[in-house]
Amino acid sequence: MIIGVLALQGAVAEHIRSIELAGGQGVAIKRAEQLAEIDGLIIPGGESTTIGKLMRKYDFIRAIQSFAQAGKPVFGTCAGLIVLADKLEGAEEPHLRLMDMTVARNAFGRQRESFETDLDVRGIDTPLRAVFIRAPLIKEVGADVEVLSSYQGEIVTARQGNLLASSYHPELTDDYRLHSYFIDMARQAAGDKRG
Numbered sequence: 001m002i003i004g005v006l007a008l009q010g011a012v013a014e015h016i017r018s019i020e021l022a023g024g025q026g027v028a029i030k031r032a033e034q035l036a037e038i039d040g041l042i043i044p045g046g047e048s049t050t051i052g053k054l055m056r057k058y059d060f061i062r063a064i065q066s067f068a069q070a071g072k073p074v075f076g077t078c079a080g081l082i083v084l085a086d087k088l089e090g091a092e093e094p095h096l097r098l099m100d101m102t103v104a105r106n107a108f109g110r111q112r113e114s115f116e117t118d119l120d121v122r123g124i125d126t127p128l129r130a131v132f133i134r135a136p137l138i139k140e141v142g143a144d145v146e147v148l149s150s151y152q153g154e155i156v157t158a159r160q161g162n163l164l165a166s167s168y169h170p171e172l173t174d175d176y177r178l179h180s181y182f183i184d185m186a187r188q189a190a191g192d193k194r195g
């Protein structure tokens with residue numbers, strides 16, 4: 001499976017490394033036309049306001065919406081999760097509005113800006129190593145969204161059909177099982193198309 005990583009800003013090289021460790025082929029996506037060549041897209045962590053601005057500037061909003069609406073998988077991590085959300089808490093404008101959830105940015109407060117933990121994630125057999133950096137939280141989800149993991153009672157991993165979102169950075173550890181999970185989603189989507 002060829003998995004693209006949106007390369008406007010943020011942790012791009014680390015995601016490409018995890019995709020390759022998980023047996024996929026990773027490519028950096030800099031132009032919307034490249035979406036035609038990939039089986040799945042990862043939107044990395046970074047700064048969601050900056051990523052959102054650059055997505056508008058380089059015509060990625062409609063292109064990624066169509067990509068997802070065609071059934072291709074999209075995975076948002078940290079800032080990428082914020083970019084996928086239908087609603088953001090506060091006055092902020094949402095970006096792609098693809099995933100039926102309300103997200104709070106920088107939700108862990110100053111004392112806990114970054115930390116690592118082991119998370120139980122539905123679909124992954126033993127706890128996943130997760131790195132949180134000024135992480136967002138999923139405050140509310142719609143009926144079609146499946147919660148895959150929570151941390152201290154708050155939702156940090158969720159899936160809605162072909163859309164996957166994590167509050168944390170799965171690409172900053174050697175535990176690439178969430179990337180394997182996403183590659184399986186892409187394989188499934190490609191198979192469904194062919195079948």
Ligand SMILES: NC(=O)CC[C@H](N)C(=O)O
Binds near residue numbers: 048079080105133134
């Ligand atoms: N590590 C991250 O991606 C941080 C997200 C960042 N705090 C934001 O609000 O966009």
